[in-house]
Amino acid sequence: MSITLNHTIVPAIDNEAAARFFASVMGLDYAGPDRHFAPVRVNESLTLDFMSVENPTGHHLAFDVDPSTFDVILTRLRAAGVPYGNDPGEPGNSRIDHPLCARGLYFVDDARNLYEVMSPR
Template sequence: MTITLNHTIVPAVDNETEARFLAAVLGLSYDGPNRHFAPVRINEQLTLDFMTVDEPQPMHLAFDVDPATFDAAVDHLRANKIPFGNRPHDWTNGLTDHPFAARGVFFRDAAQNLYELMSPE
């Protein structure tokens, strides 16, 4: 059997707000809470389950995305004045060149989780 990641828990200040935030950036739907989680289906294999915690410890989540998804995400970030940048230590510089992909960005949510989007072109 091939091993795949099924889901991961993402710490949140407010699980539904942060689930909606990431779903909007990635152009995904958010269907509402499931018990104490706010799940966002990333693809057929992976769900991110946002969970409200008292003191969230930020994590880094990196995604390979196609060029159209990348463009739409950057457009959304710009339109909503969400800071982004091309380096994890400089994630507010507004640049999209990336050290390991043709284009890429980093941005944070309210819990300070660091998201990374990388596009091959």
């Protein structure tokens, strides 16, 4: 049997706000809460379950996307005024020249979760 990641818990200050933010940037749907989670389906095998916690410690979540999806995500970040950048230590530098791929960026949410979006071209 192959191993795939089914879901992961993403700490949040406000789970629904965090789920809506992530879904809006990434172009995904957020259908509402499920018990104490705010799930966002990323693809057919992965769901991010945002969960409100006291004193959340941010995680790093990295995503590979195709070039056109990267362009749309970048456009959404700019339109929403969300800082982004090519350096995890300085995610607001507005650069997309990523050290590991042709184009990439990082952005952060209120709980200090660091999202990385990488594109091969």
